[in-house]
Amino acid sequence: MAPTGSRRSGYSRRAQYNLFTGYVIAGAGALVGAILLALSFFQPQLFGGLRGAAHESVSPATETAATVRTGSKGFWDTITGYYRAGSKNAALQREMEIARIRLAEAAAVKQENARLKGLLGLSDSEVKPVAVARLVGSTSSSTRRFAYLGAGSDQGVAIGMPVRSPRGIVGRILETSSNSARVLLLTDTESVLPVRRAKDEVVAFAEGRGDGLLRIKLINLGINPLKPGDVFVTSGAGGYYPPGIAVAIVTEITDDGGLARIVSDPAATDFVSVEPIYEPDAAIGAATPIERELGD
Amino acid sequence: MERNDPRSRSDAYGSRINRSHSPLLANVVPWVSIVIGSILPIFPIAAALPMIPPLGLLMLLGWRLVRPGLLPVWAGMPLGFVDDLYSGQPFGFAILTWSLVMLAIELIETRLPWRAFWQDWFTAGILILAYLVTGWLFSGGQPTIHSLVALVPQLVITILLFPVAARLVATLDRLRLHRWRAV
Numbered sequence: 001m002a003p004t005g006s007r008r009s010g011y012s013r014r015a016q017y018n019l020f021t022g023y024v025i026a027g028a029g030a031l032v033g034a035i036l037l038a039l040s041f042f043q044p045q046l047f048g049g050l051r052g053a054a055h056e057s058v059s060p061a062t063e064t065a066a067t068v069r070t071g072s073k074g075f076w077d078t079i080t081g082y083y084r085a086g087s088k089n090a091a092l093q094r095e096m097e098i099a100r101i102r103l104a105e106a107a108a109v110k111q112e113n114a115r116l117k118g119l120l121g122l123s124d125s126e127v128k129p130v131a132v133a134r135l136v137g138s139t140s141s142s143t144r145r146f147a148y149l150g151a152g153s154d155q156g157v158a159i160g161m162p163v164r165s166p167r168g169i170v171g172r173i174l175e176t177s178s179n180s181a182r183v184l185l186l187t188d189t190e191s192v193l194p195v196r197r198a199k200d201e202v203v204a205f206a207e208g209r210g211d212g213l214l215r216i217k218l219i220n221l222g223i224n225p226l227k228p229g230d231v232f233v234t235s236g237a238g239g240y241y242p243p244g245i246a247v248a249i250v251t252e253i254t255d256d257g258g259l260a261r262i263v264s265d266p267a268a269t270d271f272v273s274v275e276p277i278y279e280p281d282a283a284i285g286a287a288t289p290i291e292r293e294l295g296d
Numbered sequence: 297m298e299r300n301d302p303r304s305r306s307d308a309y310g311s312r313i314n315r316s317h318s319p320l321l322a323n324v325v326p327w328v329s330i331v332i333g334s335i336l337p338i339f340p341i342a343a344a345l346p347m348i349p350p351l352g353l354l355m356l357l358g359w360r361l362v363r364p365g366l367l368p369v370w371a372g373m374p375l376g377f378v379d380d381l382y383s384g385q386p387f388g389f390a391i392l393t394w395s396l397v398m399l400a401i402e403l404i405e406t407r408l409p410w411r412a413f414w415q416d417w418f419t420a421g422i423l424i425l426a427y428l429v430t431g432w433l434f435s436g437g438q439p440t441i442h443s444l445v446a447l448v449p450q451l452v453i454t455i456l457l458f459p460v461a462a463r464l465v466a467t468l469d470r471l472r473l474h475r476w477r478a479v
Contacts, residue, residue, distance in 0.1 A: 026369040033373070041434075054382060137341065139342075140338070143435040212345055
């Protein structure tokens with residue numbers, strides 16, 4: 001396209017000054033941006049209030065979109081359910097009969113567990129979720145993997161609380177405002193989660209790789225005991241997450257552990273629950289630098 | 297004369313008799329469309345990869361390259377501020393990069409005043425590449441090689457979407473200059 005004449009200011013002083021001021025403001029803008037960027041590297045939570053207010057201003061739209069998304073997913077599931085319904089039904093019935101038997105066995109184990117705990121004098125209290133809400137959005141164009149939750153500090157949500165779906169861990173609360181919160185998803189490169197193998201005591205860290213997979217880093221190096229298909233659950237170390245919640249399934253073995261796929265895909269979940277921090281004292285202790293002593 | 301040709305007294309922007317442009321619409325449409333582009337990517341839930349193109353930047357490039365002279369050079373600062381509130385990058389990233397994008401296009405325009413569309417597309421592609429790689433580098437997280445590989449689909453989609461954004465901008469521009477107001 002042909003250039004517009006607006007850049008040629010000619011002899012008009014006013015036009016010349018306008019043009020010059022434009023360039024000055026643009027350069028100053030870039031400079032301000034660089035300063036803000038450097039500030040938010042050292043203090044990532046500094047602009048959390050602004051971001052929270054911005055998200056709450058569009059929350060009617062994001063809430064509606066989340067409702068429609070989960071609703072339409074159910075609609076598609078209904079339609080795809082009709083495809084090969086007969087054979088699927090037979091397979092499901094076989095599976096359910098086995099599951100019923102296993103459930104009865106599990107009930108027996110649970111009963112025995114309660115009895116043994118009673119003998120040891122351990123109390124077994126049910127953890128009540130702080131809030132139940134929808135994931136209303138995510139940063140889908142950024143390299144970072146954040147999701148936005150439709151509940152905030154007004155509902156009791158606080159920084160550090162684990163977020164889970166019925167299938168497993170989704171992430172951790174990173175920032176809260178009054179009616180929305182930002183969730184650090186497990187797949188983010190900054191997310192590290194202490195895990196253990198479900199069937200034994202192989203402990204590891206699950207780190208996000210930034211491409212949708214988790215990297216399982218074993219703590220005890222040696223012969224790699226992992227196999228594809230191993231399920232990892234939270235170990236409870238660190239104090240943030242309660243132990244025994246499903247996290248990931250190993251798909252590939254590497255030298256120091258493996259690569260795993262997350263169990264609970266945030267895009268497929270309807271409602272998620274925010275749970276209180278499992279052991280707040282341990283979490284504070286883990287966050288305190290070694291040089292500083294913990295008070296009583 | 298109207299009997300022979302009903303459109304004889306109108307042009308692409310509507311009737312030329314007793315109709316006028318809406319100053320509000322003419323000024324507001326570019327800015328609002330870019331802000332909407334910044335907000336849209338928060339709606340889908342992407343847990344694995346950055347799948348959605350940076351639509352705000354795409355609209356900014358569209359308006360700047362398809363309609364030069366409409367957005368001022370400093371437009372990157374206020375629009376980048378809005379983008380920063382929604383994008384998930386560290387605050388200040390879009391203010392910096394969008395300002396630099398506007399300055400870079402200004403520079404290119406002084407060097408190459410006469411351009412064809414494919415040259416604009418090339419410019420936009422280079423700027424999108426630089427923007428996404430800078431975003432990967434300054435995301436606030438660990439810039440791993442895997443997250444760089446995960447960036448490739450988004451990069452390809454964004455570059456391929458530029459012509460669509462340019463057509464959308466052209467449509468919005470016709471809407472912007474339509475003679476809505478009766479005088």
